[in-house]
Amino acid sequence: MSDAALTRPLHRGVTLWGVPGIAVLTLAILAGVIIGETPLPIPTVAAALANNLWDAGYVIDPIDAGIIWSYRLPRTLVAAACGAGLALSGVVLQSLVRNALADPYLLGVSAGAGAGAVTVTVLGVGGGLLGISTGSFIGAALAFGVVSLLARAAGGGPAQLVLAGIAGSQLFNAVTSFLIAKSANAEQARGIMFWLLGNLSGVRWPDVSLAVPTAVLGFFVCLWFARAMDAFSFGATSAAALGIPVRRVQIALIGAVTLMTAAMVSLVGSIGFVGLVIPHAMRYVVGPRHVRLVPATALAGAVFLIAADIASRVLIPGQVVPIGVVTALVGAPGFALILIHNRSRV
Amino acid sequence: MKLTATSLGWRAGSRAIVEDVSVQIEPGETFGLIGPNGSGKSTLLKLLAGLAKRGKGTVHLDDRPLADLSRREIAQSIAFVEQIADTSERLTVRDVVELGRTPWLSALSPFDDHDRSIVMDALQAVDMADMVDQAWATLSGGERQRVQIARALAQRPRLLILDEPTNHLDIHHQMTLLQLVSRLPITIVMALHDLNQAMNCDRVGVMQSGRLIACGPPAEVLTPDRLAEVFRIRATPLFDPTDDSTVLHFHCL
Numbered sequence: 174m175s176d177a178a179l180t181r182p183l184h185r186g187v188t189l190w191g192v193p194g195i196a197v198l199t200l201a202i203l204a205g206v207i208i209g210e211t212p213l214p215i216p217t218v219a220a221a222l223a224n225n226l227w228d229a230g231y232v233i234d235p236i237d238a239g240i241i242w243s244y245r246l247p248r249t250l251v252a253a254a255c256g257a258g259l260a261l262s263g264v265v266l267q268s269l270v271r272n273a274l275a276d277p278y279l280l281g282v283s284a285g286a287g288a289g290a291v292t293v294t295v296l297g298v299g300g301g302l303l304g305i306s307t308g309s310f311i312g313a314a315l316a317f318g319v320v321s322l323l324a325r326a327a328g329g330g331p332a333q334l335v336l337a338g339i340a341g342s343q344l345f346n347a348v349t350s351f352l353i354a355k356s357a358n359a360e361q362a363r364g365i366m367f368w369l370l371g372n373l374s375g376v377r378w379p380d381v382s383l384a385v386p387t388a389v390l391g392f393f394v395c396l397w398f399a400r401a402m403d404a405f406s407f408g409a410t411s412a413a414a415l416g417i418p419v420r421r422v423q424i425a426l427i428g429a430v431t432l433m434t435a436a437m438v439s440l441v442g443s444i445g446f447v448g449l450v451i452p453h454a455m456r457y458v459v460g461p462r463h464v465r466l467v468p469a470t471a472l473a474g475a476v477f478l479i480a481a482d483i484a485s486r487v488l489i490p491g492q493v494v495p496i497g498v499v500t501a502l503v504g505a506p507g508f509a510l511i512l513i514h515n516r517s518r519v
Numbered sequence: 520m521k522l523t524a525t526s527l528g529w530r531a532g533s534r535a536i537v538e539d540v541s542v543q544i545e546p547g548e549t550f551g552l553i554g555p556n557g558s559g560k561s562t563l564l565k566l567l568a569g570l571a572k573r574g575k576g577t578v579h580l581d582d583r584p585l586a587d588l589s590r591r592e593i594a595q596s597i598a599f600v601e602q603i604a605d606t607s608e609r610l611t612v613r614d615v616v617e618l619g620r621t622p623w624l625s626a627l628s629p630f631d632d633h634d635r636s637i638v639m640d641a642l643q644a645v646d647m648a649d650m651v652d653q654a655w656a657t658l659s660g661g662e663r664q665r666v667q668i669a670r671a672l673a674q675r676p677r678l679l680i681l682d683e684p685t686n687h688l689d690i691h692h693q694m695t696l697l698q699l700v701s702r703l704p705i706t707i708v709m710a711l712h713d714l715n716q717a718m719n720c721d722r723v724g725v726m727q728s729g730r731l732i733a734c735g736p737p738a739e740v741l742t743p744d745r746l747a748e749v750f751r752i753r754a755t756p757l758f759d760p761t762d763d764s765t766v767l768h769f770h771c772l
Contacts, residue, residue: 273607397626403614404621406606413570414601415674416594416622461608 190465194472198253201476205249206241208483210490213237222246248376252482252496253475254384255441256451258433260474261388261395263448264466265426268402272331273515276448277313277434280334281341283445285316286438287369288345288352294365295356306383309439313431316345371444371497373482380440387436392471394429398422399463406461444497446504447474453511520596520677520706521546521581527566528575529559536562538729540576544678549700549707551717551737554726555750560710561602561682563726567708568599568680580678594622598671602682604663606655613651615666616641619673641672644699660687665696672703681709685716714741714754715766725749738765747772 206218221241223229259277266275277283289312290305324337349369353362368375395402401422404412413419437444451474452466459465481499488494522544529537537559544550544567552560565571567578569585578585580596598619606615619641620634642648645665650658658666664684671679681700685693697716700707711717718737725733725740727749733740746754746767753770 271607400621400624404618406608406610406615406618407601407604410565410570411601411604413590414568414594414597414599415618416589416591418590456609460614461610462614 190468194468198472198475201479202246202249202253205252205479205483206245209240209245209486211240213241217241243377247378247381248373248482249479250381251376251384251440252373252478254381254388255437255444256447256474256476256478256481257471258384258388258391258437258474259444259447260451260470260477261391261467262430262434264452264463264470265395265402265430266448267452268405268463269423269426270331270334271405271408272334273453273511274331274335274449276446277430278443278445278448279342280338281316281320281345282313282431282434283438283443284342284345284349285319286310286313286435287443288312288348289315289435290439291349291352291365295352295361306436306439310431310435312345313435313438316341317427317431319344367495368442369497370495371442371500372493372495373441373485374493376440383436384440387433388471391429391433392467394425395463395467395471398426399467402426402463402467403461442495442497444478444500446500446508447478450504450507450511451477454507521579522567522678522706522708523579524567524576525579526576527563527578529562529566529571529573535729537566537574540566540729540731542724542731542734544706544708547704547706548721549719550709551720551723552708552710552726553712553714553717553723558726559729560726563731564599564680564682564708564710568597569593570599591622594674596676597678597680598674598676600664600667600671600679600681600684602686604667608655610655611651612642612647612653612655612658612666613638615655616669616673619670622674637675638669638673641669644672645669646695661689661692664688665692668696668699676705678706678708679703681707683710683712685711685713714746714750714769717741718765718767741767 203215203218206222207213207215217233217237218241220229220231220233221238224231224233224238225242262282263276266277266280267273269275286309289308289310292312293305293308320334320337320341323340324334327333327337349365353365357365401412401417404415404417409419412422452470455466455469455473459469478496478500481496481503485494485496485499488499524540524542527537527540528535540563552563554560562571566574566576569578569588580588580593585593616638617630617634620630620637623634624630639648642651645668647662647665647669650662655663655666664687668681668684671681679700684700685696688696693713693716697719700709701719709720711720717723718741720737722735723737723740724731725745732749733745741754743754743756746752751772753772755768755770756765757768758764759766
């Protein structure tokens with residue numbers, strides 16, 4: 174095979190989809206910075222970004238500069254990373270367990286991550302951003318283990334998995350509530366409850382340095398295993414017969430999902446429906462093949478959560494609606510559409 | 520390609536599904552596996568393909584033990600068509616057959632024109648080339664089976680293992696499928712329900728309660744006495760002068 178044949182399709186794919194994709198993402202991030210309770214004019218935003226990125230030295234209002242650089246930009250970047258990470262988690266879980274309803278929220282992984290993060294916060298073990306994320310990761314991994322074992326013990330069907338997910342979610346949410354009731358003071362409790370509904374208000378630059386690398390890493394892991402996820406279409410035995418090292422691929426992908434979900438939940442709380450609705454919507458747009466589905470889902474998830482964050486800031490003047498509420502308001506009807514559409518197809 | 524299996528076994532809990540099966544598949548032959556329901560045919564096929572976990576015994580591909588090969592290397596030699604394969608993904612016929620190229624692709628050798636022509640050849644071989652853009656969900660059982668076989672052919676295997684490939688097919692497609700399979704220049708191992716179809720194999724193996732109780736050319740193995748013992752039927756061989764073949768006629772015992 175010639176070098177040209179090796180690189181051509183990949184190269185063409187990257188320019189055909191990658192460039193517009195990055196352009197759309199950039200526009201969405203700019204929108205996230207511009208739109209807010211005090212709309213900032215584009216020249217001011219551009220000047221603030223230029224000042225911080227390459228010391229351009231434009232003269233602008235330091236309050237505007239602070240809002241743009243320290244508040245809205247990190248918040249928007251984290252929203253993008255979370256949206257991409259949660260949507261990718263949905264794609265991976267749906268492929269591996271062959272269940273259209275698989276998603277970190279419904280399978281209890283988010284609840285486990287939340288319980289882990291709250292344990293660290295309330296009990297004060299570890300502490301700090303890394304400590305909370307580690308607790309979150311352990312909780313997410315534990316929840317995934319409990320739910321998969323329970324689903325297998327119950328017979329391993331698709332309905333059993335969803336039911337096990339519900340049981341797991343309830344269990345870990347109860348652990349969270351118990352810990353709050355037992356150990357948190359009133360102020361902590363209010364903060365935790367607000368965070369659990371999904372909240373980007375407290376996001377600053379250190380959060381970006383956790384969220385963005387995690388999402389980028391997760392994206393490349395998913396893309397690397399795109400063909401393997403295709404091979405799971407007819408089940409694990411069929412994937413093995415097609416030469417996929419099933420166990421190794423499952424561990425790598427579940428690891429990536431747990432990492433992404435844990436990082437995102439520890440930063441912004443539990444945000445539902447992104448992992449469920451975005452992958453299904455993208456299947457209608459780009460089809461079921463993961464080479465296209467993974468990038469499309471990552472992009473759509475990022476843009477969707479930026480939009481949801483903007484909506485959460487401007488929906489009620491002077492007040493921030495938790496972003497989990499916004500995604501549920503949009504996601505629940507979207508989910509209903511998926512259910513109805515799946516029925517008419519079968 | 521030669522496949523040598525030595526004392527294969529597989530248990531579900533305390534029950535032996537396959538027990539102490541040794542068999543050698545010769546290069547280029549068509550080997551039929553028959554036996555009543557639950558006699559362990561499907562499990563034995565999975566063991567031969569290296570797809571059953573915690574199996575006992577060893578399988579050698581030519582002279583290399585299967586356990587020493589990666590899944591990818593195995594899939595480049597052995598293709599497996601399951602009895603039932605279904606998906607809820609909205610795949611087209613082309614998507615499914617392209618899956619067969621999986622063991623040959625990597626990040627550095629992506630899907631290219633060569634793979635595309637192999638996929639089209641495979642579709643033509645099973646007479647599905649004009650349905651490439653059909654959705655999997657809209658296919659009939661027989662069409663699905665043919666697409667799965669095309670997927671297996673796209674793997675370009677040297678050994679093709681099929682688990683009751685003629686199930687759910689109408690009689691015309693059963694015959695064309697077996698014709699297609701027997702014409703392939705590769706080694707075939709398949710489980711079959713129809714004893715008359717097994718008559719056309721080069722050799723047949725008979726499974727009973729997890730054991731391979733007989734193995735050899737159909738005329739020697741499928742004797743009325745053995746069929747009475749294994750399948751609890753009385754078989755009368757009849758001669759069909761139109762093509763000089765022997766067919767079995769069955770009565771309940």
